[in-house]
Amino acid sequence: MKATRDAAGPATGAPRPRDARVRLAPPREPRIAVVIPGYRAADTVAEVIAAIPPLVWRVYVVDDGCPQGTGDRAEGVDDRVRVLRNPRNLGVGGATKRGYAEALRDGADVVVKLDADGQMDPAFIPRLVAPLLAGRADYAKGNRFAPLHRTPRGAPPAESRPMPPVRRLGNNVLSFLHKGVTGYWGIVDPTNGYTAIHRAALESIDPARVADCYFFETDILFHLNLADAVVHDVPLPARYSGEVSSLSVRRFLVRFPLLAASRFLRRVGVKYFLQDFNVASLQLLLGLPLVLAGACFGFYRWMAALESGVANTAGTVMFAALPIILGFQLLLSALTYDVMHTPRVPLSARGEDGG
Structure with a gap:
């Protein structure tokens, strides 16, 4: 029986010629x-x-x-x-x-x-x-x-x-x-x-x-x-x-x-805020307004006390200090997040992996 032939190559069952092997070029030295x-x-x-x-x-x-x-x-x-x-x-x-x-x-x-x-x-x-x-x-x-x-x-x-x-x-x-x-x-x-x-x-x-x-x-x-x-x-x-x-x-x-x-x-x-929205984004949104609000209120009450000659109560002082403390803690947490999340996977490696 004759070996069948397909349209694209030699007879089925025939040995593959040696030159038909795929030869990979050696990688070149980096430039x-x-x-x-x-x-x-x-x-x-x-x-x-x-x-x-x-x-x-x-x-x-x-x-x-x-x-x-x-x-x-x-x-x-x-x-x-x-x-x-x-x-x-x-x-x-x-x-x-x-x-x-x-x-x-x-x-x-x-x-x-x-x-x-x-x-x-x-x-x-x-x-x-x-x-x-x-x-x-x-x-x-x-x-x-x-x-x-x-x-x-x-x-x-x-x-x-x-x-x-x-x-x-x-x-x-x-x-x-x-x-x-x-x-x-x-x-x-x-x-x-x-x-x-x-x-x-x-x-x-x-x-x-x-x-x-x-x-x-x-x-x-x-x-x-x-x-x-x-x-x-x-x-x-x-x-x-x-x-x-x-x-x-x-x-x-x-x-x-x-x-x-x-x-x-x-x-x-x-x-x-554009590439991502994470816990640090929320901390920034809350922390900065709290610090500014506490600082503005504290400055306002300080100026009022200077004009009137009447010292602010402890409650008034805490009402100004508490937002500043809380906001500062939130901003510090956002900073910690920023420090801990520096890029770790090179772009060249991501390109090779298709990522």
């Missing part, structure tokens, strides 16, 4: 890109590029309208370098976002932000990207306050001066404020610009909404929290050799509180 925003860094950018380790696939140097020609100094230093030029200065955020866009367009999987002034040691790039490559985080940032347990091979000894005490104190104060703004209560040193971001995290946010100015590091953490991205701290040292910051203290003191307050209110509104 790690580095973005270097460059402004007034012509004297240091070449040295920074030369120290970038071989695991980096491509380097994007963004000349942010630099009058010193930082982009010109970067050309020809390494075959991996691509120089991008902004016709005018956009700030560290604007330059970094330009590099992010080019890296994504070229197919990068992880993008590291590295400053051009030499304060960030490129030898620590493997340590910085490790949580992302292992699928434990979407965004990793340096932490200059955590102790280093091991120095990577090829890294120079810690010969440069540590962070100046005044700068360290200011960073500690800002760290607490940034935690409330961004929602990442477990991280330290949030203004650290030595960062690495996964492609999935970059694609989950709208870069056009992220600030271009010095607020960039805080603002990108804020947007990542809205997207439920996982952020890890990585102990990394910084090198200080007397560099002068270009940040205007006066402008910072005026603009930062406004930017921080707007991001905090927006995060609370989105996370607890």
Whole structure:
């Protein structure tokens, strides 16, 4: 009897040819890109590029309208370098976002932000990207306050001066404020610009909404929290050799509180009233009015007592104090909820699981 044939293949019962087996292509190495925003860094950018380790696939140097020609100094230093030029200065955020866009367009999987002034040691790039490559985080940032347990091979000894005490104190104060703004209560040193971001995290946010100015590091953490991205701290040292910051203290003191307050209110509104409504939402709805009502009533009775010269009774005082105490407890419970519910499952892992 002849073997039957179907329309799509060889005779039924005939052995399958060897070349018909499905051959899976071996997984490629992850593409790690580095973005270097460059402004007034012509004297240091070449040295920074030369120290970038071989695991980096491509380097994007963004000349942010630099009058010193930082982009010109970067050309020809390494075959991996691509120089991008902004016709005018956009700030560290604007330059970094330009590099992010080019890296994504070229197919990068992880993008590291590295400053051009030499304060960030490129030898620590493997340590910085490790949580992302292992699928434990979407965004990793340096932490200059955590102790280093091991120095990577090829890294120079810690010969440069540590962070100046005044700068360290200011960073500690800002760290607490940034935690409330961004929602990442477990991280330290949030203004650290030595960062690495996964492609999935970059694609989950709208870069056009992220600030271009010095607020960039805080603002990108804020947007990542809205997207439920996982952020890890990585102990990394910084090198200080007397560099002068270009940040205007006066402008910072005026603009930062406004930017921080707007991001905090927006995060609370989105996370607890638009994306979800949970026990913390109810605590906020009850706690804030109680505190305000008690404070307003207490102030009114205090002013009335001053005008009349008659002291308020204990019952009147308690009538003002009790809403404040109860409302404060509710707000404290909402804060505890916010601290305990930081994102824990990386966006890249959720994408692979189809979640």
